[in-house]
Structure formats: structure tokens, C-alpha cells
Amino acid sequence: MPGVRPLRFEDPPSRGAGGALLVLDQRALPDEERWLRCERVEEVADAIRSMAVRGAPAIGLAAAYGLALAAAAEVPFEEAASLLIATRPTAANLGWAIERARAADGDLLGLARALEAEQLEADRRLSALGAERMGRRERVLTHCNAGPLATGGYGTAGGVIRAAWEQGRLDQVWVDETRPLLQGSRLTAWELDRLGIPYRVVADSAAASLMGRGLVDRVVVGADRIAANGDVANKVGTYPLAVMAERHDVPFHVAAPLSTIDPGTPTGADIPIEERDPSELVTDRPALNPAFDVTPAELVGAIFTEAGVLEPPYDNSIARALGR
Amino acid sequence: MPGVRPLRFEDPPSRGAGGALLVLDQRALPDEERWLRCERVEEVADAIRSMAVRGAPAIGLAAAYGLALAAAAEVPFEEAASLLIATRPTAANLGWAIERARAADGDLLGLARALEAEQLEADRRLSALGAERMGRRERVLTHCNAGPLATGGYGTAGGVIRAAWEQGRLDQVWVDETRPLLQGSRLTAWELDRLGIPYRVVADSAAASLMGRGLVDRVVVGADRIAANGDVANKVGTYPLAVMAERHDVPFHVAAPLSTIDPGTPTGADIPIEERDPSELVTDRPALNPAFDVTPAELVGAIFTEAGVLEPPYDNSIARALGR
Numbered sequence: 092m093p094g095v096r097p098l099r100f101e102d103p104p105s106r107g108a109g110g111a112l113l114v115l116d117q118r119a120l121p122d123e124e125r126w127l128r129c130e131r132v133e134e135v136a137d138a139i140r141s142m143a144v145r146g147a148p149a150i151g152l153a154a155a156y157g158l159a160l161a162a163a164a165e166v167p168f169e170e171a172a173s174l175l176i177a178t179r180p181t182a183a184n185l186g187w188a189i190e191r192a193r194a195a196d197g198d199l200l201g202l203a204r205a206l207e208a209e210q211l212e213a214d215r216r217l218s219a220l221g222a223e224r225m226g227r228r229e230r231v232l233t234h235c236n237a238g239p240l241a242t243g244g245y246g247t248a249g250g251v252i253r254a255a256w257e258q259g260r261l262d263q264v265w266v267d268e269t270r271p272l273l274q275g276s277r278l279t280a281w282e283l284d285r286l287g288i289p290y291r292v293v294a295d296s297a298a299a300s301l302m303g304r305g306l307v308d309r310v311v312v313g314a315d316r317i318a319a320n321g322d323v324a325n326k327v328g329t330y331p332l333a334v335m336a337e338r339h340d341v342p343f344h345v346a347a348p349l350s351t352i353d354p355g356t357p358t359g360a361d362i363p364i365e366e367r368d369p370s371e372l373v374t375d376r377p378a379l380n381p382a383f384d385v386t387p388a389e390l391v392g393a394i395f396t397e398a399g400v401l402e403p404p405y406d407n408s409i410a411r412a413l414g415r
Numbered sequence: 416m417p418g419v420r421p422l423r424f425e426d427p428p429s430r431g432a433g434g435a436l437l438v439l440d441q442r443a444l445p446d447e448e449r450w451l452r453c454e455r456v457e458e459v460a461d462a463i464r465s466m467a468v469r470g471a472p473a474i475g476l477a478a479a480y481g482l483a484l485a486a487a488a489e490v491p492f493e494e495a496a497s498l499l500i501a502t503r504p505t506a507a508n509l510g511w512a513i514e515r516a517r518a519a520d521g522d523l524l525g526l527a528r529a530l531e532a533e534q535l536e537a538d539r540r541l542s543a544l545g546a547e548r549m550g551r552r553e554r555v556l557t558h559c560n561a562g563p564l565a566t567g568g569y570g571t572a573g574g575v576i577r578a579a580w581e582q583g584r585l586d587q588v589w590v591d592e593t594r595p596l597l598q599g600s601r602l603t604a605w606e607l608d609r610l611g612i613p614y615r616v617v618a619d620s621a622a623a624s625l626m627g628r629g630l631v632d633r634v635v636v637g638a639d640r641i642a643a644n645g646d647v648a649n650k651v652g653t654y655p656l657a658v659m660a661e662r663h664d665v666p667f668h669v670a671a672p673l674s675t676i677d678p679g680t681p682t683g684a685d686i687p688i689e690e691r692d693p694s695e696l697v698t699d700r701p702a703l704n705p706a707f708d709v710t711p712a713e714l715v716g717a718i719f720t721e722a723g724v725l726e727p728p729y730d731n732s733i734a735r736a737l738g739r
Contacts, residue, residue: 265703268696270594270618276697284700292693292702294594296619296652300688300708303654328620330627331655334662364624369616372592373600376608378616379589384624 095239095282097149099126100156100203109163110200112156116143117240117274121281132161132171139178139185142272146241147315147351148210151184155203158192162199168192180363181324181383183316183353211244213348213397218250221311221346221395225251225260229308232265232298235326236278237313237346247313247346249282251395256288264290265307267298269326271372271380295328302339310336314347314394321388321405322359327381333390345386346395354413359385419563419606421473423450424480424527433487434524436480440467441564441598445605456485456495463502463509466596470565471639471675472534475508479527482516486523492516504687505648505707507640507677535568537672537721542574545635545670545719549575549584553632556589556622559650560602561637561670571637571670573606575719580612588614589631591622593650595696595704619652626663634660638671638718645712645729646683651705657714669710670719678737683709 097117103110112135114127127143129135135157138144144153154175161171172189179185188206195202225231231252235241238249246253255261264283269275276292283290293301301307310332316324323329323345336343356362362385369378394401394408401408421441427434436459438451451467453459459481462468468477478499485495496513503509512530519526549555555576559565562573570577579585588607593599600616607614617625625631634656640648647653647669660667680686686709693702718725718732725732 267620268594270592270620276700276702280697280700290701292697292700294619294651294696294704296591296594296655297703297705297708299655299658300651300705301703303708327618327624331620331623331659334623334658335655338658372618373604373616376600376604376616377614378600379621379625380618381621381624384621384627 095285096243097144097240098152098156098243109160112153112160114138114144114153117145117278118143121277130160131164132157132166132174135160136174136178139175146236147182147184148242148244148348149240150179150182151188151350152203152207152210152243154185155188155192155206158189159199159203179365181315181365184350187350207243210242210348214242214245214247214250216397217247217346217348217395218245218254220400221251221344222254222258222260224344224393224400225255225309227260228262229255229260230262230265230306231255232267232301232307232310233279234267234275234312234329234332235269236274238279238282240278240282241313247348248311249279251311251346252288253286256286261288264288265298265301266290266292267295267328268292269328270295274326298332299335302335302341307341310341310343312345314345314351315383316356316362317347317352317394318356318358318362319354319406319409320358321391321394321403321409323386323391324359324362324364324383325386327384330384330386333386337390342392343390344393344395345391349396349398349412352409352413354415359387419609420567421468421564422476422480422567433484436477436484438462438468438477441469441602442467444601454484455488456481456490456498459484460498460502463499470560471506471508472566472568472571472672473564474503474506475512475674476527476531476534476567478509479512479516479530482513483523483527503689505639505689508674511674531567534566534672538566538569538571538574540721541571541670541672541719542569542578544724545575545668546578546582546584548668548717548724549579549633551584552586553579553584554586554589554630555579556591556625556631556634557603558591558599558636558653558656559593560598562603562606564602564606565637571672572635573603575635575670576612577610580610585612588612589622589625590614590616591619591652592616593652594619598650622656623659626659626665631665634665634667636669638669638675639707640680640686641671641676641718642680642682642686643678643730643733644682645715645718645727645733647710647715648683648686648688648707649710651708654708654710657710661714666716667714668717668719669715673720673722673736676733676737678739683711
């Protein structure tokens, strides 16, 4: 998408210096395009923790660049890795990127750039596969943001939507506003505006009645972690969407790169669910603010990945896709 | 509840003058207790339309006072009634109050006061009946606001919660924030604070995962219109709560006075669903903002009314309660 990149790496002025990771501060969008300059791994960790950069694949890439900055500053790898892994507990891609870096020999900046290129390619493939499943002029509902801002590439659910639009398979998008941080009405709407894709924002709790009125042909969402059995952790509010979709015979699909699948997490019950500060929701009142929920695999019609469309039973299809 | 009254009628300085309806502006709560002074029926209609006063029973009472002001100003009854009925299409109590006024002979201010007293009495009875159904130290989830601010009395769902608290049947309340206008985190939380009842605010879309984690013992909500078959129109987001409650074997109960039941509306499909301005949800972006949804009777475990607890099959129990 022209101009939508959540991360840019600025090369060092001379060989041996560290350079900087520029992070588009998604907390300020759509009102302002403000860039944070992270020269140290601690600053990258802060950007992830504060959700200046968010979306499981994008924070995986940010972590990879953070490890490269740490290496250039001679911060020990495990120290930098511990700092980064502690920022957000739910997203699988964070641990995945760190493992890729741990296994690499030396050039961590080269690795981060390679992971970014891989992500773009994975997004394009899974988006094409997802779009192929759609009919003509569908009305697709999505939750949170799973476009280029969330992946650093083409987008997952957002990529499916974009590819479908280009192929005439999309009529319009229903955009859940996605409380409390409004990633739908702030970020997804901003991306769709740039692409000229028609959409309407709705309250998260209105999605059910849209389905009841026959106004939704498909639900497509991204994911933060997919367990080995196909249970899907994603932004809180995804689980009730999947239940409502089943009730109204609306296909419910997940789009995610393989790096979001964690074979070390057997089921959704094993996924740590991050609780964020209640002040994101309400100030000066008691509140509980879980950031994610888990959709059981039985409600997931298909998972679009770069290695193909995974279908139930997911324990088998996931193991095959991961080559295990 | 001490100090929580959404409406106060100020007597005229001399016999024959009109007086004024003072409306607690619920749009400004909890930050500010601002009162609107309505001397003319047009001002009452504006207060209802703009949701300075909201909640089906409370807007029924406001309309009754509005008709009294119209009569004192010699505005023809049907003109005033047309103005008031057009303000909010979904709430049954608006039409009900107008019909009560049409059938009354003369003293419309006396009627409005009688309706207000009836509401308080109905709220107390249905709240006692609802609380009786509860066990010990339950965790009750509610949506929107159905306390005294919404009824002008003791509250419906809010009244059940209050009565349960006084009887030791309540542990704490989960308060859905209730987008877009935040009647939960602004109004219900404010009422519960005053009563010293423990609560936590949650995003509307987090309620499903709370149920999945076994943290909700019961859902109790109010209603804006109940059809003759027991289908319930209430604040958008109620329907998915009922579906999730069924999935997790959590009782789902509705608390409402008989004035909210409209025997002239056969089913939920016949209930007009108000669409409000998209700017309530998001500025400068396309949006759809339905204010209500319909929960099918099959998902409603019981309806607490002042005439008793109504149970399925609702066509029978409702007809009996209405004496038809």
C-alpha cells in the first residue's frame, strides 16, 4: 500500500554504527503521522509495549530490528531477547523472531531485513489464497487491524480484503471499531481510505445484529497466536464474532503467516492472555481489560497461510504446514 | 437511590401557569450534574431526542410531563403527541405513556405524577422478584444502564442488582461500557459508586471471554420494547450477550415493567430499530449506528415484571400478565 509502512530502518551513517529503527506511532493515527526514532533496543521494547507498533507480525519484525540494534551496541543477545519477549505475552511472532535471530549466524540486521521481505511475500500469498475463496461483491466484516500497519507487509486479513477488492470480490467492509484502542476505526479505516475501498465503521457489539439482518457475507480476522490444535488468540471480541458467525451461517476465516502458529502451545488454554491497563478503557473507575480472547478451533472455518489454506482437523493440517 | 433522579417537575408559581420539567442531562454525567429546564413540550422532545434523558421508562415519564406542559400552554394534544412519539422509535414506553394520557380526563400533570409513582412501585416489585431468583454472591453482568437514571424510579436490571446486593446475593457487577455512548461506564458505574456496590467496567466485546473463563454467573438487562412473543429489543450488544450466555450456560434475564411490553408488536421483526447519527461512533468516517438489537425470546430465561416473573412460552405468560 502506498505510504503505509509501520517500520523503516535507517542505515547507520558509517559502518559499525547502529542505525535506527523508525516506528510510525500508531497511537497518534489517523490524526498525525509521527515517527519515533529508536536507536537502542530499550526504545524498541518501549515502542512495542506502548503499542506505538502493534500487530503480531509487525512486532516480530520490530523485535528483529531491536536485536540488530542491540548487537551493534554490544548488548548481550539474551539480555536484549529477555527485554523484548517480556513486552507483550500473547503474540507468537515475538518469540518466533527471537528464535530466528538466535539461530542466525551474525548479521542480525540482514536477518531483520530478510524477515521483513519474507513477511511481505507471505502476506501476498496468503491474501491471494484467501481472496480466491470469496465470491462476488461480498460484504466482509473484520475486527481490529490486520492490514499493512499490523504486519509490515501487505496485511493478513487486510491483505485478503485488498486482494478481494482488486478482483471484484468485495462490495464493502464492515469495520469493527475495536475497543478500547479503536484499531478498527482509527487504523483499518485509515488504510481502507488510502486504498479507496468502501467501508463502514460499526460498534463491536453491533456486528451480531448485522449478521442477524443478513448484511455480512464473511468474517475475516488476523491472529496473534494460533495453538497447535487451531485455537486462535486474537483481539478481544473475536470469539463472540466467531460464535455469532456460526449461528448465522457466516463463514469465519483467519488469515495469518506460519510465524503466528506456535507448535509449542498445544491449545488455546495454554495461550497467555495479556491484561492491559484499565485506563485504556476508563479513567478513575475499576475495570478489567483483557487484550485478547481465544476462539476455539471448532469455530474457525479455515486459516489462510502462505503455505496454503489450512482446514479442520487443524492438528493435522497445522503439523503438515509446519513440516512436522 | 439518594440523589439519583433523572426528572424533577417544578410546580408553576401560580395556578394556571405551566411549570417546568427539569431534566438531569445524562450526556454530561458523570463529569457534571447539569440540569436542563424544559418549559415547553418542544424542549422535552429535544431532551428525549438528544438523549439528555434516556431509558425507556424514563422517556415515557418525560413524555407524560411534556404532554402536561403542552396542555398548560394550550398546544393541541395530538400535535404534542406526534412531536413526542417521533423522538425515539424503539422504546415502547413512549407510546404507552401517550396512550395513558390520551385516555385520561384532564389533569395531565396529575397523571404524569401518578405514572412516576407507578414506575417506582413497579421497579421495586420486579427488582425484588428478580433478586429472589439469585443465589449467593453472584457475579452479574449488565449492559447499558437500567438503573434509576433509566426509569425515574428504582431501576429495572439496576434495581435487581441493588436488591440482590442488599440481600447478600451479589458479589460484584461486570459493567459493559456500552458503546457508543458509554451508558455503562458513565451512568451505571456512577450509580453503583453511589450505592457502594463493587463493579468492574469491561469492553463490550470482552463479556464473551469473561463467560468463557467462568467469571459470570448471570446476565441481567433492561429492555426498550418487548414484543408479544417475548422477543426483546434492548441496547445494541444485548443479542450477542444472550447468545454467549446460552453457549456458556449462564442465565440470561430481562427486567422490565409491563409498560415496556407492547402487545401491538407481534414479534421482534416488527420492532423499529432506531439508527442514530454515525457521529456518535466516529467523526468524519462512514459508519452505521443502530442503537438497538433484538434478542429472540428463545434466549430469554425469564422476564421480571411487577406482575410476576414471566417465563416461556412468552406468548402465554405475556398475555396473562397483560390481562388479555
